[in-house]
Amino acid sequence: MEALQELASQLGDRLITAPESVAPYAVDSSRARPEGQALALVLAESTADVSAALGWADRHGVRVSVRGAGTGLTGGAMAYDGGLIVSLERMNRVLEVIPEDRLAVVQPGVITAELDSLVREQGLFFPPDPASARICTVGGNIATNAGGLRCVAHGVTSDAVAALEVVLADGRIMRTGARARKNVVGYDLTRLFIGSEGTLGVVTEATVRLKPVPAGTPRTFRASFPTIESAGAAVAEIVNGGFQPEVLELMDALSVEIIESFHQSGLVVPRGAMLVGQTVGERAAEHAERITARCLELGADDTEVSDTDALLEARRLSNPALTARGLKISCDIGVPISRLAEMFTGIERISAEHGLAVSSVAHAGDGNLHSTVESPDTEAGIAAADAVIDDITRLALALGGTISGEHGIGSVKHHELPWQLDAVALDVQRAIKTALDPNGTLTPGRAV
Template identity: 55%
Template sequence: MNPLSDLIARLGGRVLTDPADLASYSTDASRARPEGLPAAVVVARSSADVAAAVEWANRNDVKVSVRGSGTGLAGGAVAYPGGLVISLAGMNRIVAIDPANRLAEVEAGVITADIDRAAAEHGLMYAPDPASYRESTIGGNIATNAGGLRCVKYGVTADSIAALEVVLASGEIIRTGSRTRKNVVGYDLTNLFVGSEGTLGIVTAVTVRLRPRPVGTTVTFRAAFPTIAAAGRAVSAIMSSDVVPEVLELMDRTSVDVVEKFYPTGLSTDGASALLVGQFIGRTAIGDLEQATTMCRKAGAISVEQAEGDILLEARRVSSRALSAEGLRVSSDVAVPIARLADMFEAVERISAEEGVPIPTFAHAGDGNLHPSVIVRGDDDETYVDAERILDRITDTALSLGGTMSGEHGVGSLKYGSLAKQLDPATLAAHRLIKTAFDPKGILTPGRGV
């Protein structure tokens, strides 16, 4: 019996080998492309399926990539030629909601927004909400430690994870964390796996922390600024004040124009260089919003508009899709200290002018996370190489400002070659010691992440 026949004998119809199926599971939403088709795809229905697939891969020295709904933007889920893809999308059960302890137990393939909807029935919320939260899975969010619009107030994915079930490279299943608020037994393996991009183990089930759902008035503001620097001053003022927004997003003129072209929302820059959109929810929301808008005016806002509900935020949520519709793009997710946000935006504007290419940029302003995108015309290698060169300039600038090359999308395959720009040799070696300890044969997402 050849190795693949052995896997099929163990998992039956959950193993796909048809070339069309292999192709459909081989990519993610990034610009990374596989060098060839995998040998098979395992459509897992349980942790036992994942364990069996990984044990088989480890025994036969087969490289493994893990896929949820394929919304990743760093090339972390792209298939390896002759490798094995493990799809967790079918593991999509919300096992239990525990309102008394503010916890939810879910499988890794559950769509993130579905957790929030289930929690809402109990007056609770799952706080992290990446822009793709209506499509992305909780397992994928954990793999990259995803952020989102609400993370300015509630933190990133890691801040909402209580416990994990993980399949190791050996095929063994371990459980980390606990259902308690405090737990100092052993190493903090939970936070080690969060953000590890599938390189240390495969998360199959999760216990997430829920929060009380905000009640009261929901108010949103939009402030237009003549310069990025003025918008940056407003962000710094708001984030150093005693008002804490639920959301604080910044879009430059180019990104607003692209959004309105493909997904009209009524948003306009009114000739301004930047728009700041923020939201407050709760019994003090109106007073908080008044303070925030006053700070925007003091920072030089041309105009400030207020609205109830989420209408002003929709433009931000569709921005990624709009940029994709505008044309092929090469994007980044650098982050800088909040006080350097305006400096980073100004640097992107300068690079755009010097390179003669549009670089629409939007940002989770409240935590300094920017998403510059180089719009490219054409699909040839030379065009992409030049776009990558421009992104390298942006990354280098972020690092020079005390920032990071990735705020939430992860390193994946696309940024793997730039690791040494941020991690010194000793630090990088420490990461790889951990990788080797968990995955001695290097079968789990090799050549990515770390």
């Protein structure tokens, strides 16, 4: 506590020690639970605050967890016993918008959808579009290299970041990248920090790339299929066809049923699965009609095209709907588009073998699946659901995929790392971690 007074003298009322005030910041949206009670919470308002907190923790050997909006699904922001929590939620300002360069400079606590809404006033948009965009932060997107609904057309967060300001584990402040479109000076440290889940440094400012809003009225479309396999096969046809959508999502029948029971939107539960997507540009209506016509040729039961976002809004409700149903045992594997149908067939087989229902929603256009297991909220039920997730993850790897497409590793998936990374790759990653955090105080035991 004497050492803590040193930090209090620097931060004042931005350092919180009351357990009841600290507790809400000790968890994220995953099923993970804190290993004990955190020592204190820093409600950082500036880069200087973050620097002071990390430097103090490094000197005193105190483990640090970093938190944005707490929407993470892998336990990456869970507090450590006797640790320090650094919250970035108060660092929520858009510092600058530069329309002529299609750039914005933001603090990490800016809500993703709010940034997108702000720059649309100038005819631009922020490409990353996680399903949780209305509540997640740009800093959290950077920490996990989040993707989202528009991935199929615009890539992931790393494709939209030009430069960063980062506080290292010992409190030093550095800048990476540049505002220029092309920059090949030194190692690409910007991309090193993107997706590092707060283990190498804490992002306190980001210069992000924007794109012009497409002309015309967007069109959303739906195609319901008799089987999830046929929907998966249709995804490959659409992605490789001549009418590339900006969004292409998949929901299986169980997911649609759960969403409708959570919030009735008029969706008819399909026999197998439902594809939902959006086309943009001046020929959006024509392209949506062409895509749905092709879906009918590929076996869809029925289709529709709309000029509203109602179908996509239903897709965005999947996470809160699943949470309300008590489903938190999930994964976010990715597979090559050509293996999607095979992956879905395998998930159905694994579900039957374990006798547990599995719901799947997916950013189908880039092969990123989110499968969630229905199970009792008991120790035995969670263990059984985890076994299902492990089997699904191993299948994804066997099909040339990955254990995480966008949610990251955190603590929940840490045991899966050796399944994908060989010993040399793990050694190199951990060497990088040690080089930047030799005392192991910044988000230790997670991500790598």
